Amino acid sequence: MNLLQNFPIGQYVPGHSFIHRLDPRCKLLYVLIFAVLVFMANDGLSYAILALFTLLIMKGSSISYRYILRGLKPVWFLLALTFLLHVLMTKGGTVYLAWGWLTVEAEGVRQAVFISVRLALLALFSSLLTLTTSPLELADGLERLLHPLSRVGVPVHEIALMLTIALRFIPTLLDETDKIIKAQASRGIDFETGGLWKRLRNLVAIVVPLFVSAFRRAEELALAMEARGYRGGEGRTKLRQLRFTWRDLLAFGIALILFAVIGWVRR
Amino acid sequence: MPIIFEQVTHIYGAGTPFEKEALSAVSFAIPDEAFVGIIGQTGSGKSTLVQHLNGLLKPTRGRIQVGDWQIEPSSRLPAEFRSNVGLVFQYPEHQLFEETVAKDVAFGPRNLGLSEEAALLRAKEALETVGLSYDELKDRSPFHLSGGQMRRVALAGVLAMQSKVLVLDEPTAGLDPAGRKEILEAIYRIHRERKLTTFLVTHSMEEASRYADFLLVMAEGKVVLQGTPAEVFAEEELLRHHALAVPQTVELIQQINASLPGEQQIPVTLFREEELQDYLLHRLRQTRAVIIPE
DSSP: OOGGGGOOTTOOOOOOSTTTTSOHHHHHHHHHHHHHHHHHOOSHHHHHHHHHHHHHHHHHTTOOHHHHHHTTHHHHHHHHHHHHHHHHHOOOSOEEEEETTEEEEHHHHHHHHHHHHHHHHHHHHHHHHHHHSOHHHHHHHHHHHHGGGGGGTOOHHHHHHHHHHHHHHHHHHHHHHHHHHHHHHHTTOOSSSSOHHHHHHHHHHHHHHHHHHHHHHHHHHHHHHHHTTOOOSTTOOOSSOOOOOHHHHHHHHHHHHHHHHHHHHOO | OOEEEEEEEEEETTTSTTOEEEEEEEEEEEOTTOEEEEEEOTTSSHHHHHHHHTTSSOOSEEEEEETTEEEOTTOOOOGGGGGGEEEEOSSGGGGOOSSSHHHHHHHHHHHTTOOHHHHHHHHHHHHHHTTOOHHHHTTSOGGGSOHHHHHHHHHHHHHTTOOSEEEEESTTTTOOHHHHHHHHHHHHHHHHHTTOEEEEEESOHHHHHHHOSEEEEEETTEEEEEEOHHHHHHOHHHHHHTTOOOOHHHHHHHHHHHTSOGGGOOOTTOOSHHHHHHHHHHHHHHHHHHHOOO
16 A cells, blocks of 8 residues: 555665765766767677676665666566567568568667667666665755856756755655545545546545645745745855765766777777 | 454565564454553554554554454455444544535545435534534535644544444644543543444553553554553553653552552552542542541
């Protein structure tokens, strides 16, 4: 019944591993770098190197492989679909199988494998970012990285704050939903049977209390922030200053080496 | 309905880094029509325990018997099972959603398959049980009531289902003393009238001692003490060890006893306020007759 158990999309797992202690800016940039690397790669060897690298990072995060892979659940369907479409649609090379106009050809299999590996690696890597970085750090890092944009009038601080609050409240709202579902189930709501109309009608019993509580929370939060003197980003100082350390330097060094290696082995 | 827990363990988030054993091998047996107080600190597993009573949570290990129903880790419970046990959550007013008070209270009975008319009749009855006027409130929005009224409407929403077992998870949290007493008295009255089996989760030893005839004391997911209030309050040291205290009445008796000779000791079983009051008045009259003869 507990929603949180079935919803581990990149939920932060506190820890002190090497990956956890990297600067969030470094980790954010790394996801971009990795995306570029994944799109540079175009043969078995370069993908193998990147997969190995991802595995290393997974190991370095000291979060169990099983838990990380569970977080990919929402992506499985997308992966399967991509694989299937490429296998069936891309033509060229030896024909392995054919039913009428549906054929499986060598080029298709190659494309299907590469594209799904590409997607899987990207999903894994970005989920590692949220698994090892607390929402607060993430928003902090993003704010600092986007800071130059505030010169041209982009409300960077406000965006970062919205992001922080949104991320912060996902588990709270899930918890709340769980509670409301249970409370209404105790009042005899049956979610499993009945026609579509009845089920939609049942949903009202969950959505209305959820909205009421979300608005209440928003109001309380705004009040609490004002009570503590929040006046927007202007002149605001931070308790925790972000600082690049030798770890981040090492990470960027590794990125450079990866670029060189992938550039060299790719066809 | 008699209720039996046998070695019930519940683990949240099994197989994730957030795994937590909320109940560990909890066993107890509650006779029919008992009023059970569940006491314990925040996070001691009280809420997890009560959610097992109507099958919202299933045990990870162990076995539960509610009346004729068996709940085991692999049990699939029919929807009608839940109507046996009325569960009132913490801050139940957060579950209100209908446009009018009458509709909201009638929601449970309607889900049981009652006709609109019968459901509204139950709503009327339930609202009056918790001390609210049906005619005055029936067409008002539940969101425009005071906090205490909302709480009572929500409580009525569960009472209207007329289940044989009633479970209340801190029904008085956040209410003022007068509101607390009124709600608890209403619950106690229904408990007696309808011969219910009632579970009351609470932080307050006073509330527990006043109404319960059986107590479960929980700490760190285990039942560390169980028995009649008199038996439980006798274990003062163990209670203190779990950061719980005996009720103020018991404390008062102990303090008076400390300065009384052995044969004049007040029995500690008089932990109900009224009983203690009557007893003390009686004693005072007697002593006065001795000390002040005029």
